[in-house]
Amino acid sequence: MYGLADCNNFFVSCERVFRPSLEGRPVVVLSNNDGCAVARSNEAKALGITMGQPLFQFRELVQRHRIEVFSSNYRLYSDMSHRVHSTLRGLVPAVEVYSIDEAFLDLRGIPLEELTELGHRISRICRRDTGIPVSVGIAPTKTLAKVASKLCKQYPRLNGACLMYRAEDIEKVLRRFPIGDVWGIGRRYVKRWTAAGIRTAWDFVSLPEEIVSVQMGITGVRTWRELRGEPSIDFEQQRSPKQQICVSRSFSEEITSIEQLHGQLASFAAQCAVKLRTQRSACHEAIIFISTNRYRGDSEQAYLNRMTIFPVATDSTLEIESGVRAMLNDCFREGLSYKRAGVILSGIVPRDRVQGHLFDSLDREKHARLMSAVDAVNAVAADPWSPTVRIASQAEKVLNHSDHRSPAYTTDWNDLPVVHI
């Protein structure tokens, strides 16, 4: 049996831990740049605010219902996420961290009759030790565990845990479960299946395997099998290193000068490099892209990008940034207004297995020593957007709105709150 522990309205719950007076009130957390709603309390959902809805579309609701609005505060959320995950590790044999607010639990070997109580215990202890409400779904496969955890949210009477394993119970649930809510079936497939009269998860599992295979390939067949109770998606305890690392942002204002754009891209490059070093990798490729505001119909649109190849895989901020600078000089077009840009690193290999190069002229030892010194100093400051030590081309100012940011309560003592009552 597998479990899925899913934090309820996670970002909102994080804010509520430190502002208990927000309990019972409508709360929304916004995406970067204060653009869209990315987390909503149940009260905010009830007011009709949808996932990903732009703030300007529901400003009036905010006023009318005194909705509490927050900019996203990832330092707080990722620290709270670590707390939840480590709490879970203390309660079950193995945990697969799936996302910032979800973890799969390996429950093989635990007697069936103990599972419901275990689920409730997990939910209770997470709440007690971290302040975060957690829904625990338990079922024979990961996909069904996901279904079960959704039921917890739908039915408060389940008290945070739902065990689902008897065939007749599963059928009863799947018959009422919209196909689009199934893990692995997204918008495109919903459209296709609905057009064919397949609306519920039960309709889907009742299809012959060949049809699913032809329409959706092997990934669809896995989902189909999982819904039928056959485990087909591996449980992966340790996280594999990322194969691609990206930092990108929309700017709060449009940028026209190459110098200003360079400052932002240099910051993105530096943050990418930190992520790369944190996972002890090096990269063979860097890509940049710059683009205009895609929502503006009244000006010229462009999406420009370049790639650089490093013959010897690198994790040096200096080397990556100089590649970024060259690419920007190459693709920048005068006269456009840029709204979004990003840096992507790929061709990622483990740092201790970097292939050397006969004609390499760089003193890699020296770069490595410098980078680890820089990382050590910046780790103390904790804020990736204003590091203590940075290369000169990095912008000092982030061109980003975050007008409703809460303090980084748990990680930064410079940021400690005034008193909230």
Next chain:
DNA sequence: TCTGGGGTCCTAGGACCC
């Protein structure tokens, strides 16, 4: 006026190898 960011996996087709 205002519209997020960061990832993964699979497949088909082309280039290339012997």
Next chain:
DNA sequence: TCTGGGGTCCTAGGACCC
């Protein structure tokens, strides 16, 4: 008229996830 067989690697695009 008839034109082999068996592979690998890479890339772009499409789907998905949170």
